[in-house]
Structures are given as structure tokens and as C-alpha cells.
Amino acid sequence: MNIGEIIPLKEPQLQFSTGRHNLAIDPRFGLATFHPLDYNTGRRDFSSVDIGVLAKEDEIRTVLNLLNRLNNNFEPKRKGSKVGYKGLEKIYKIPVKIPEIREDRIIPITNSEINGIIGKEGAFENIIRLYSSKIQQYVEDNRTRDVLLLQMPEIFEKYFKFNYEDLRAHIKALCVKKHVYTQILTKTSFRPFDMSDNMWNLSLGLYVKAGGVPWKLESGEENTCFIGIAFGIKKGEDGQEILVGLAEVFDVFGESVTIKVVEDEFKSEVGLHLSEEKASRLIKTAITGYESEKREKPKRVIIHKTSSFNEDEKEGIEDALGDTLYDLVHLQLKTSLRLIPNGGYPPNRGTFWKINQEKGVLYTTGYVEEFRTYPGAATASPIEINRNHGATELKTLAEQVFGLTKMNWNTTVLMNKEPITIEYARKVNGILKSGIEPEGILKDFRYYI
Secondary structure (H helix, E strand, O other): OOOOEEEEOOOOOEEOOOOOOOEEOOHHHHHHHHOOOOOOOOOOOOOOEEEEEEEEHHHHHHHHHHHOOOOOOEOOOOOOOOOOEOOHHHHHOOOEEOOOOOOOOEEEEOHHHHHOOOOOOOHHHHHHHHHHHHHHHHHHHOOOOOEEEEEOOHHHHHHOEEOOEEHHHHHHHHHHHOOOEEEEEOHHHHOOOOHHHHHHHHHHHHHHHOOOOOOEEOOOOOOEEEEEEEEEEEEEOOEEEEEEEEEEEEOOOOOOOEEEEEOOOOEEOOOOOOOHHHHHHHHHHHHHHHHHHHOOOOOEEEEEEOOOOOHHHHHHHHHHHOOOEEEEEEEEOOOOOOOOOOOOOOOEOOEEEEOOOOEEEEOOOOEEOOOOEOOOOOOOOOEEEEEEEOOOOHHHHHHHHHHHOOOOOOOOOOOOOOOHHHHHHHHHHHHHHOOOOOOOOOOEHHHOO
16 A cells, blocks of 8 residues: 655755855754844844833833843753843844833833723723723824833733633734734743743844844745635624635745735635635735735745635636646645654654645654754644645645745744744734724734734
8 A cells, every 4th residue: 555755854944144154944043143134234124123011000110121131141941942042132133122111102001990890891892992092092102113012911811712702812903903013921921931932032023023034944936926825713692704814925935035914804605715706806916915016927826725725716716817827735734644653752843744646744843853852842743735736746835834834933933833824814814803904904914923
């Protein structure tokens, strides 16, 4: 019986600051050694990372104490993490501006405001109204491009998931609507197991949302447009509706890294599928965005989707793309297919099981040879890759997915499961589930992460 072929994929290299040898597989090593991609170039159009704070009044000093440690050194505690944190200004080569007490960049939530909400009827909706007014106050007082750090009081935790609603998604949606870049912190940010981990990820989030470009993939296909389509289910007392999120990646392998997220009003009428007309319209929207950004048509389009492509979708996409080469790739994030190696460890990250010409299984999490350990907290689970249309070799499609798992600029960990095409599309869904329509179409992914 032919069970296919096991192919080890090479860990993708990342490019950091100018210099063709400034390569690393580990984001932390690359940033600490070479500094971000836009360092010492004309790409970086901001001179400092400016931070605003929205926090409970008696916890503002705790937030500021954390921020004032951004330039401290911390050694890692977790196994597999070998690169210590050396301070934001030293790593990213840019100053950070932290507000002081009573500055306009600090917006307090008073205890009386909280006491007037908690435990009373309509608490969830009133929390959202409170944040809406506070974010509006921040916008009116601050016209520069700050990153607003929102500290979520512990007393609000029971409302994080409330009657099918997600409080953090609602707050993100408020910030998208008001064009505010945000970093949300919960109690784990202030009492982390590993402060090095905490500071690495916090500093990266602040740098990227300030406008920074930390890294890109070393190599890949030029003039290729990647599109991710993910579906989300919004539950409510009246049933549920299917929402569609779209994430588009322009020239992720090229010299200019641009990632756009398109918020859209699309809702599926046929389960986890689009009608022919909606599929055509959605892809035309994405291609128009690509052509506007790149001033040319893509040579090839790769579409990732969390459900299979049915005939209506295929016909709609063909109508949208015409004679442009394209591949339709169904990425099944949960699959029963597994490899069971000897020795107790999961398969190596990057192990690709090519079952046939159209189907394979890719381990984007797993044992990491370079770290000599499995740095994951749970059992490694692979992604099933199904090519529903196209002529690109399945191994190449798997390599693309593998590379795109390393383009998440919201974390410095080596091992991400999902490619950003899907991960960012799912983040758009989180915003859409809030039911708040952003004013205009905000395409900058930094608003959503």
C-alpha cells in the first residue's frame, strides 16, 4: 500500500536589517543580532515609539512600571528559548516615549465608573460604552500616531466571554472605528512566568503598531498575491450567522513587505461557502487592492481557505481572475491524519507528508532541531493541505504555508501553527462578530492584531 512520501522542509530564513547576510530562522536572534528590517533605511517613517495608556486609576502606576522595564534586560526561563531580551531601544534602535502621570496620553478609568457598572443590569453593554467614551477622549487629546496600551481590569474578566460576545473583540472594534492602534494587556502581562517572553512580545507589538517592519522572508516567488479567507460563526439568541474575513498578503517574499486586511460586509448564505457572485466580488476587491498597491497585475494568486472550494466558488473565482494563474488551497486546521514517530517526541516542525498529488499534511508545530526540544504546550497537530485547483506542486504550496507561519508580526516565537493569511482573516472575523461597522475600510493589519 502506498502511503505517500515524507518530505522534511527546511526552516524558512528571515531577513532583518540591510545586508544580505543578516539572516536568521529565529525572530528573537535576528532582531537582537541584526535589528529590524527597516532599521537604518528610509522605510522607517517614525522617530520614536510613542505610547498612550488607558487603565484603571489605581493600576496606572503598575502599567507604567511595566513600561519602564521595556529597556531592561531579562534572561529566558522557558526551554527552547535561548535569546535573552536586551531592551526595546537596543533591539529596535529607536527610542520609546512612555507617558508620565497626569499627561494627556494617560486616560484613567475611575473606581466609581467601574462600581456603577459591575453587577448591574446591562453591565456588558455599559463596559463597551465606557471604553467608547474613554477611547474618544484619548483621540481628542492626542493627534499623533501613538500606540494605545489598554489595561483590562481583572474585575472585567468575567465579561471577556459573555452571552456569545467577546469583550476584547468589541474593544478592538471600537479602536478600529476610531483609527487607534492598540495593545491590550491582561493580568498575565503583569505576572508572567517568563518576563523575557513577555517583554519580547510586548516590545514587538508596540514597534509594529507604531509602524515598524521587523522582518521578511528571505526568498520566495515574486509578484505572487496570497489571499486568506476564513469563516466565523456569530452566535446569538436568534440563532447564528456566518461571517467572512479576508486577509491579503502583497509580495510577502519581496523587498517590500505589505500586508493588508480588508474588512468587508460579506456574510455567507450557504454555510461555510460563498455564492458565485460573492466569491467573484470578494476576489475582485482583493486584486484591485493588489494592483493599486503594486501598479501591476499579480503573476499568480494563491487563495487559502478554511473550508473546501465548491463549484460556485470556483466559478466565481475564475470569473474574477480571468487568465491569471491561480491555486485554490483548502487548509484544514484540524485533521485526524497524524504521523506517529518513535521516541516520544512529535514529528519535526516542517515535516511534510505528501499523501498524493492533491493532499498532504504539514507539521507547522513540532520538535525543533535547532532548539533540540518541542517548545509547544500541547500535542503538535498538523495542517491538512488540499489543492482544489491549480498546477503549483503540492510541496511548493506546503513551503509557502510554512513560510507564512513566520510572518506573524505579533509574536516573536519561532513556532506558529497558522499562516498569516488565515490567522489575520480570523482576526477580522473577531472584529466583525462585534457587530460594529468601522468607518470606511481600514486595510492596515496593525489595527486588528
